[in-house]
Structures are given as structure tokens and as C-alpha cells.
Amino acid sequence: MVPVTVRRQARGERRMAELQDAAAAVFAEVGYEAATTNAIAARAGVSPGTLYQFYANKEAIAQALADRYLEQLREAHGSLTPEHADLPLDDLIDRMADPMVAVNVANPGFKALFGRPDMPEKLAIPTRNVHAAVFGRLDAVFAARCPDLDAVQRGRTVMVTMQLFGGLIPMIVAAAPDDRPALVVELKKVLRGYLAPMLGAGGI
């Protein structure tokens, strides 16, 4: 029952968004594997059959969610381009960290989709897209800031930087809202301590 091409009505578009919201909520609560498609449909106030009217299978919903996340990240990172490479390191770190934290806090469901050690292969594809997009951005900025750094070491640095986010952001998201600012400060300390020797003072 996978409609190859369907002329969606406005109602259909709305349902798809509602189903994505429901999926995000359920994923956030019980994780991806334990989330049942029937629970997602129920959460959206819809029958199981209706869910499958719009999404071919469970993975397809997760992919839609991952794409939405990618979009949000792209927007949020709009102020992080090679042109900003000469800003003081603290500013650069703010422009990396703050949107990342904001998007993750606003979308608790996504922690269930990313950074999982064991993911169905199909889900790994949108995950890699997000990864690649972030990697590309950081790599471009680092390259602009340090043209002399060789590509291999730069790649390692970008990879490690991304893993630092991957390691610390779940902690920040899981923390009580009152505790988050202090943890964000720690995140930035980590980034500054790691990046300062390589990216130098830059700008100022």
C-alpha cells in the first residue's frame, strides 16, 4: 500500500506533520526500537491504517523526522560560514554550540535517532546526511581559519569536535533546565580547551 505518486491534499500535509510530531514524542519517551507504530498513530489521534497511508513503514517516519532535524540545523547554523572564520575563538564557539544546543533542546525526540550505536541500516542514511552537513560546515570554517593545517589532521579535529557535541549534548538535554546554562559553559570550556591550540587566537 505504498502510493508511488499521490496528489496530497492540505489535510494530508497536516496529518503528515502531526504524525511526525507524534513520532518525535514517542521516540523521545521510549526510544526508537520500543516505539510502536500503533502508539505513534494513537498519539496522533489516528488509526494505524492512516499512518501507513502516508509513510511506507516505521523507518520512513524516522527519516522524515531526521530530514526535519537536518533542515533546522541548517537554518540554525546560518551564522557559521567560512566568512566568520576570523572571529575571536569564543565567538566562533558560540556560533557552533548555541544553535546545536537550542535545536537539540527543542527536539528531544531526536536524541533517540542520532548517536545510536546500533541503528537499522536505512536509518543510517539520513543520519549520515546530518553528519555530513555538520562536518562540511565545520571543516570549511576550520580550513579558512587555519589554511596551513593538513587535511588529515583537520579531518580528525572536525570529527573529534563533532563527537564532543555528541557526547555532551545528551547530558545537557537530559539535565534540568536550570542546570543547563552551567553545563553549556562546560561544553564551551571543552571546545575552547581543545580547539585553542589548533585554531589559535584568530581575529582578535
Next chain:
Amino acid sequence: MVPVTVRRQARGERRMAELQDAAAAVFAEVGYEAATTNAIAARAGVSPGTLYQFYANKEAIAQALADRYLEQLREAHGSLTPEHADLPLDDLIDRMADPMVAVNVANPGFKALFGRPDMPEKLAIPTRNVHAAVFGRLDAVFAARCPDLDAVQRGRTVMVTMQLFGGLIPMIVAAAPDDRPALVVELKKVLRGYLAPMLGAGGI
């Protein structure tokens, strides 16, 4: 079919170890959720019924594995105590990082058991034990090194340090063996960059 007290024979002890090995292998390959008890039994060259002769359920095997991990970590961290608090920071970092990396590389199955965002509640218990053990060790060392640091900030520092391991070690384990040394260097750069301002030069 849960034997409350059983006089294990040598054969039984051997089987239990074989089942733990098989579980570690299967967990490493497909992750915890996707691992079937029948697959674990088959991997150990044993029938499903035999598996349940020794372990009450799937969680119980995971717990046994987690306990084994905790034991290995304890041994590996033997040279990290408050008495070593005055060593140069680089030495201290070596004593934290090297055993951590070694144990994780030697036990690829455990990455499926720890650092998961969504874990069955029962499995969270041995996970917390490991967490608490590592936390206690680091906290004691940091406290000995910086008696003036207030407990709240020290706790945050320990927590962040642990998350740094949690974020970077999977990357190191997943990397080709030839690439690992360079990544361990990066891990230590991260730790040094973050901890140096707080833990100071110490010792030397």
C-alpha cells in the same frame, strides 16, 4: 524455571562464561535489542533451554556482562587513586584514558550496553554501578588534587569528563586499529585542554 540456589558444576560455570562470550559477540554485532536469546544460545553452541538454565532472562545475561565489565574497569583503574593526585597532569590523564581505551577495545560488545539513550530499566542498574564506580574514582582524585574546588563544580567536572570518554571512546573503538593511536592523542588533548585550567599543573 529460575533455580533459586543451584550447586553449579564445573561444566555449568564453563557454560555460563561461554554464554557471556556469545552474548558479547552478538550484542557487538547487532546491538542489545536486536540480539535474540536464541541467537546467543546458538552462538554458544547450546539450545535455548540451556541458556535459561543459567540466566533467568535476556537482561540477566546483559547484567552478567556489565558486571564483568565493571570488574575489568576496576582492575584497569588500579593505578588511579587519590595517592596519584599529585602526578603531572599528563601522567594522570594517561592513567585515566589508557585503561579506559584498552578495556573498551578489548570488549567491543559493551558499547551496545552502555551509553545508550534508551535502556530497559533493569539494565540501567548495572550501568549505573559502572557509572558510579568511575565517578567515585575520578571525584576522589580531583578532590585530592584541588581541595579548594567546591563540590558542585567538581561534580560537574567529573560528569563532563565521563561524558567526554563516552563520546570519544566509541569513535576510537570503531576506528581501524591503525588509526586509533592518533585518536587517543586527540582524546588526551581534549582532556588536557578541559582539565588543565581546573586541575592546574599539579605535581611538577
Next chain:
DNA sequence: TGAAAATACGAGTGATCGCTCGTGTTTGTC
């Protein structure tokens, strides 16, 4: 207005998987 397309329903199906149980085999003890 009427028919086609899109949306919606929800009981049901097939497959999977954790776990059991009746039965047979090996090991330890007297």
C-alpha cells in the same frame, strides 16, 4: 451533482521472539 481520488478506519494476519516444559543425558555421591 456525481464520480474519482484522497483520506480514514480498525480488526486482523503473519512473522518474530522471549521463554517454557516435558523429556532425555551426564555428573557427583554413597
Next chain:
DNA sequence: GACAAACACGAGCGATCACTCGTATTTTCA
């Protein structure tokens, strides 16, 4: 050698869950 306890087997039970399908309703558009 005899008896009990531990070990081992593997077909299959019960529950869960992704997904289907026949049918009913709403929307679109000529």
C-alpha cells in the same frame, strides 16, 4: 551400581508488533 541433582535438548506457546485490506467518508473538480 543406584539415586539424585545438574545439565541439555528443542518443539512450541503466548504475546507483541509491523503492516494489510476491505470498507466507509471526505474532498476535489469537471
